Amino acid sequence: MQDTIANGKLVIISGPSGVGKSTICKRLVEQLDAFVSISVTTRARAAAEENGRDYWFIGPDEFKKRLENNELLEWAEVFGNFYGTPKKPIEEALGQGRVVILEIDVQGARQVKRIFRDALTIFILPPRKEDLLKRMADRDRGEDAQNQRRRLETAAREIADAWQRYDHLVVNDRLEVAVQEIIELIQDSKKETV
Ligand code: 5GP
DSSP states (O other): OBOOTTEEEEEEEOOTTTTTTTOOOOOOHHHOOOOEOOOEEEOOOTTOBBBBBTTTOOOOOHHHHHHHTTTTEEEETTTTTEEEEEHHHHHHHHHOEEEEEEEEOEEEEHHHHHBBBOOOOEEEEEEHHHHHHHHHHHSOOOOHHHHHHHHHHHHHHHHHHHHHHOSSEEEEHHHHHHHHHHHHHHHHHHHHHO
């Protein structure tokens, strides 16, 4: 186990698909000069996504290789695809004293917390269940109905789990309000660990 390197702060952002995590992370980059980790994934790239910006899209063999070489801080299988957090960029950014954001699922959050005890964990909630359903339907990734249903079932399980495990739950009703709330949580948490 280790505490966060130097004065950097590791922040884990989780939440159901379509809750607005990526937009929140973009704002944190702009307002806190935070470093956002780019995960590797074996999932197919959606039309609107870019390799190296949204994810590093790699094949299952490459994923296995990185896992075996101990290059991933954590990893998980989500909806039949593998996702993982490259270790080196995170260690470097923490070493520079930066706020480092990981947008990962609850399985990954659990693994990271075991390594970095003082990582701040934040779970984003939709204001209403209907909003989540609509946002999930609006993101056209060419998914079939069965996959969309699985995402919804996973969301329900994760929300229940988050009540117990996460440091904070933040409702993303108005984006600016949610972002401000998260910034305050990060700043408070940095004060605690100094
Ligand atoms: P999506 O396919 O919608 O981009 O992501 C599906 C889920 O995988 C989301 O809950 C997202 O937070 C999670 N995820 C993305 N990258 C990683 C990662 O590197 N590790 C883990 N554990 N989960 C990830």
